[in-house]
Amino acid sequence: MAGSKVVNLALVQMTCSTDKRANVDKAVERIAQAAAEGAHIVCLQEVFNTQYPCQSEDHANFDLAEEIPGPTSRRLEQAAKQHGVVVTCSIFERRTHGLYHNTALTYDVDGRLAGFYRKMHIPDDPLYYEKFYFTPGDTGFTIAETKYGKLGVGVCWDQWYPEAARLFALRGAEILLYPTAIGWIPEERAEYGEAQHSSWETAMRAHAIANGVFVGAPNRVGVEGGLQFWGSSFVANPNGTVLHRASSTEEEIVIVPCDLAMLDVVRTHWPFLRDRRVDAYQDITKRFIDASSSTSN
Template identity: 70%
Template structure:
């Protein structure tokens, strides 16, 4: 029998009201389930505004424990609708210890696994190092009822090493909850290229590893950032299967054939031809002359 799974990406704007954001996400999940979605991935830090545009201790109030109120609410929905939910949260792990964490809730409402963001950026208006401790769980695959998932978060998506490790661990679909956009005074000059680079990087992950890649991104203007939406699904061939708009709230639903992994990897045997005996240099920060 062929293996197919329907994946949904929820692209939405967020307000200062946490309950409203969670309620909206739940509504979108249920709508996706009505459209046949089996795996629903929410955008990065969906419970509130993106907190890292400045270094502000008050933003830590958005953090919550895992498990906690949001995961409990989503677990109920997962169980009721028999869907897998991937949710990115501002995790309060212990006093003074915070992570940017993706929780994967299986279709029975149980926690299939969590992933803590490994690569933490520090760019203008993306001051994440002030808030988040780098993850300590590595690049483990999370097995769910419908598929084996490799889940990274936003900045992780730029690193081919992470995508490769997820693939080698058995991932069938890579999911990257994202919050990325244009800074107001850069969009006109750099905007098109920035979006293209984001998408191209992940299409390359799909090709190099022969698996599905999907990324939900938020929309709307928050402070000086216009989040560019454009959530998309890429096949193992690198083909862009579906792309959302740049400005509208939208839920992308796409049916993914998991049988394609074997077919593509057989015709493009990049994993077969890897020279694992020659890659020691990847474990070094820099290779001196």
């Protein structure tokens, strides 16, 4: 492609133990491996330095959180600088006494903190009791401007919301990244598993198409407590085509070349941003449009 700008995007899919230091050591090793294999951007999964903490409402789990900067974020800063790669992830942030967030950090190739985003959409479902732990983000849908591209980094539940993807894109994101911790409740897998996985992937492929961007979602893998994480980390291009999908059971580093010049080609053929009726979307900020409040011309 004329004028191509290819960046190699790596997604790290891994298991996590109860040993926080071991998890960070493993992640740093994976960053080094991805860099050695040519990666420019390395994205880790959601709260990669611990097992997923929200399967129960347990005050002891707040001890897993860290201030920023803190031990984990400093290791990532060092890894980014040492290997000359962009590193992004999510960690359990302790902001102050009694105030915690699920926070995405992005470090540029020189170790500079290029992106800071606090998870906006907080779920509350069986084994996903995140409202007990995380305060909704107050950063807005920020962009990380890095040497290798402009990144919009949401976190897990954010990946279901077209409004969030659109706002990242409108701020200039070329790649949307969603560090993820999603899996099956094993006794529900036979009945709902295939549909759940398909919906998850389809929602993000739709973001890629509707916004003309690349999308990457690194998910954890393995069994933790009552959840079987389904892995299947993937990268989709601006046409929504899945360029690589990882194993559903094994650890893996996904490395995919992404030609950012493709954004202009796709957006000029499917000019969704051009044709948006920005004058007619005021009601999008309402929780619901009740019939009684509707008006007719």
